[in-house]
Amino acid sequence: MTDQIFEYAPAPESRAIVDIAPSYGLFIDGEFREAAEGKVFKTVSPATEEVLSEVAQAGTDDVEAAVRAARAAFTGWSALPGTERAKYIFRIARILQERARELAVLETLDNGKPIRETRDADLPLVAAHFFYYAGWADKLGHAGMGPNPKPLGVAGQVIPWNFPLLMLAWKIAPALATGNTVVLKPAETTPLSALFFADVCRQAGLPKGVVNILTGDGATGAELVAHPGIDKVAFTGSTAVGKAIARTVAGTRKKLTLELGGKGANIVFDDAPIDQAVEGIVNGIYFNQGQVCCAGSRLLVQESVEEELLDSLKRRLATLRVGDPMDKNTDVGAINSAEQLARITALADSGEAEGAERWSAPCELPDSGYWFAPTLFTGVSQAHRIAREEIFGPVLSVLTFRTPDEAVAKANNTPYGLSAGIWTEKGSRILAMANKLRAGVVWANTFNKFDPTSPFGGYQESGFGREGGRHGLEAYLDV
Numbered sequence: 001m002t003d004q005i006f007e008y009a010p011a012p013e014s015r016a017i018v019d020i021a022p023s024y025g026l027f028i029d030g031e032f033r034e035a036a037e038g039k040v041f042k043t044v045s046p047a048t049e050e051v052l053s054e055v056a057q058a059g060t061d062d063v064e065a066a067v068r069a070a071r072a073a074f075t076g077w078s079a080l081p082g083t084e085r086a087k088y089i090f091r092i093a094r095i096l097q098e099r100a101r102e103l104a105v106l107e108t109l110d111n112g113k114p115i116r117e118t119r120d121a122d123l124p125l126v127a128a129h130f131f132y133y134a135g136w137a138d139k140l141g142h143a144g145m146g147p148n149p150k151p152l153g154v155a156g157q158v159i160p161w162n163f164p165l166l167m168l169a170w171k172i173a174p175a176l177a178t179g180n181t182v183v184l185k186p187a188e189t190t191p192l193s194a195l196f197f198a199d200v201c202r203q204a205g206l207p208k209g210v211v212n213i214l215t216g217d218g219a220t221g222a223e224l225v226a227h228p229g230i231d232k233v234a235f236t237g238s239t240a241v242g243k244a245i246a247r248t249v250a251g252t253r254k255k256l257t258l259e260l261g262g263k264g265a266n267i268v269f270d271d272a273p274i275d276q277a278v279e280g281i282v283n284g285i286y287f288n289q290g291q292v293c294c295a296g297s298r299l300l301v302q303e304s305v306e307e308e309l310l311d312s313l314k315r316r317l318a319t320l321r322v323g324d325p326m327d328k329n330t331d332v333g334a335i336n337s338a339e340q341l342a343r344i345t346a347l348a349d350s351g352e353a354e355g356a357e358r359w360s361a362p363c364e365l366p367d368s369g370y371w372f373a374p375t376l377f378t379g380v381s382q383a384h385r386i387a388r389e390e391i392f393g394p395v396l397s398v399l400t401f402r403t404p405d406e407a408v409a410k411a412n413n414t415p416y417g418l419s420a421g422i423w424t425e426k427g428s429r430i431l432a433m434a435n436k437l438r439a440g441v442v443w444a445n446t447f448n449k450f451d452p453t454s455p456f457g458g459y460q461e462s463g464f465g466r467e468g469g470r471h472g473l474e475a476y477l478d479v
């Protein structure tokens with residue numbers, strides 16, 4: 001075969017389908033309103049640094065107003081029969097499907113992830129989540145949590161920027177199905193899809209106050225989780241902030257779930273189909289620019305196939321198309337923010353400084369925006385920072401092992417415990433390994449696969465509580 005390089009013609013998705021207003025207010029009690037103190041912040045496209053819109057920054061009075069609205073709405077919402085609540089949630093799911101292209105374009109502009117991912121992964125999963133939990137709303141008595149489980153009240157929910165609308169769906173869909181009302185704070189770098197979701201709620205005729213959206217930064221999040229009118233706190237984000245929230249909530253009657261960081265091990269045995277494993281590794285760490293809590297950021301490869309696997313992996317990485325996330329051919333888009341890019345850069349530099357060998361895919365990065373080439377490190381030891389700390393970027397640390405026991409020991413040698421992957425042809429080995437890996441999710445011969453019916457969550461410093469599936473109901477019920 002000759003080494004023929006194919007040129008792709010640009011295939012940009014049109015942004016005409018989405019109409020972004022120059023400014024947005026907070027969504028409280030069914031209405032958009034300015035922040036009480038009048039503060040605003042800008043949200044930019046990480047691929048171009050273009051300012052997309054100006055968004056209200058919620059302060060103390062706004063948190064108070066939103067919690068009060070959610071409390072007032074709780075009485076009526078929780079008293080509705082499950083069949084009635086389900087109608088609203090099904091309606092939301094259908095509107096999300098109808099507006100999927102608009103929301104995918106919006107999410108790509110605000111987050112920097114490729115349109116191929118928002119279109120084919122984020123949005124279908126968002127709708128699926130609402131459909132799934134809508135189905136539970138009238139069956140809560142059959143969920144194994146008692147004959148008549150009760151909602152908790154007002155849920156204060158804080159989410160990160162890596163899957164803005166999907167994390168919103170993971171939070172809001174089970175909360176509504178179980179009869180709770182919600183105050184949600186999206187991340188400061190990706191507020192827009194949550195604000196569009198507020199419009200979806202209005203379109204669905206959701207009673208006012210059932211869903212409230214407060215845009216703002218960490219200070220807003222801290223006020224929300226500390227507010228005495230909140231009955232349940234659900235947080236997805238970094239382990240450091242998760243610990244701070246656990247301290248805030250300790251000693252109160254608030255119920256808490258934390259979905260935090262990870263340092264997932266993707267373990268490849270010598271009998272694994274190498275080409276398939278390579279695709280799984282790429283999907284595990286370069287999907288969403290590696291900004292995935294359950295990313296397979298540590299590759300553990302059996303020594304005898306290391307060279308063959310790495311040769312294939314590097315060949316594959318050289319074919320990844322990095323650049324304009326709005327181009328339908330793009331595989332790897334922009335890093336979400338300048339701050340995140342600085343964190344990734346610093347950690348990658350520490351890898352080199354500590355003696356690991358760096359290899360980056362040959363690609364041309366755009367001049368403006370925040371970019372990091374798909375990168376891998378070999379010669380990594382377990383003591384290196386890049387083997388221990390979550391990089392949250394397109395950077396893979398490669399380690400080797402000889403025996404299954406060594407693989408288990410190395411995989412479990414982390415303060416986290418969110419995900420792991422196993423690549424082998426032997427079914428018995430998959431079961432034996434899965435039993436020993438301390439990770440909330442273990443994928444076998446695949447990676448980063450999500451389904452609303454399947455519970456997701458962590459061990460150790462990756463947090464506690466489960467989202468998704470029947471288990472996801474429990475976090476929102478008084479059981």
Ligand code: NAD
Binds near residue numbers: 162237
């Ligand atoms: P982050 O913790 O900095 O921010 C997450 C959210 O918390 C944002 O909305 C932020 O404004 C808010 N926040 C910040 N300080 C706060 C405080 N003191 N009190 C309340 N809220 C506060 O995390 P990030 O950088 O946005 O996201 C990346 C992290 O999220 C990674 O560590 C990643 O692993 C984790 N994550 C975990 C999951 C999961 O399901 N386990 C999913 C996605 C992301």
